[in-house]
Amino acid sequence: MLSLTCKTAIKAVIYLATKMESGEKAGIREIATFINASEHTVGKMLQTLVKEDVINSMKGPNGGFFITAKQKNQSLLKIIHAIDGTEIFQECGLGLSKCSATHPCPIHNDYKVVRDGFKHMCLQKKVSDLLEPVNDGLAYLMG
Amino acid sequence: MLSLTCKTAIKAVIYLATKMESGEKAGIREIATFINASEHTVGKMLQTLVKEDVINSMKGPNGGFFITAKQKNQSLLKIIHAIDGTEIFQECGLGLSKCSATHPCPIHNDYKVVRDGFKHMCLQKKVSDLLEPVNDGLAYLMG
């Protein structure tokens, strides 16, 4: 459902959130190492997140990426929309291009329930919620 | 979540189910046309379904693909396992390779609920269930 890049983005944002309290900024290399992803992929993806106001960046020495308190309260959905766009929660389960209530595929209603459930979950979960178990050593961003 | 090929497979099986009552077999071209997919892709995919006993085939004149009454009562999950394998319902929501209850990603539990819901739906839905709305003109395999 989510692209690989999008999953990487979510992990990167959570990592930045763990840095927020101390006010530290994180560089591309540091982030890539911590979430076990390619530096290049992470660099490109972070650019998009900055453009979409999901995170912030500063150039130059002592620069890096960081998030604000406000951004820490963003939902997962915000990150997903920034990377994968808004269409992914409308996709047909069987790949029809015009699947709708009036022209449904055979699993339209059942798939909608699952898809909407996932969307609801992404809307409800804030970055701060996901950060907690990581800070407590109860959840991981790699491995 | 499902590959394109897998979605095509589900549509093809449903189409074959609509042919079952009359005892007709369907050729690759006919199936591809009806579900609006490439002939080549459909041919390759049908081979896999035959090998996995999801459908049957007969070579030669008057040959083609068909399903039995028993196969009509197969679940969606059977088709999915034949094409995409059994791993897809264990994938981590954030792409960790070893995401589990003891080493979870930050969304492990919530994603599991969604994923299991989808799996449950695929297990419960039989080909015969999906066939009905298509036969009644209430659902479509293309468009």
Add this chain to the structure above:
DNA sequence: ATAATAAAAGTATTTAAATACTTTTATGTC
């Protein structure tokens, strides 16, 4: 038996996503 039909099987190409690389621009520090 032979010819025609249709699936099976194997190979090759295309496409899109992911990943890698290079150059440019901005911002501190000395």
Add this chain to the structure above:
DNA sequence: GACATAAAAGTATTTAAATACTTTTATTAT
């Protein structure tokens, strides 16, 4: 103001999935 640092931006390559093509094999009707 020159230099070092780090992100931004643009381009290129790689990879895997999907699609296309070709040859082979099995079956049935004549």
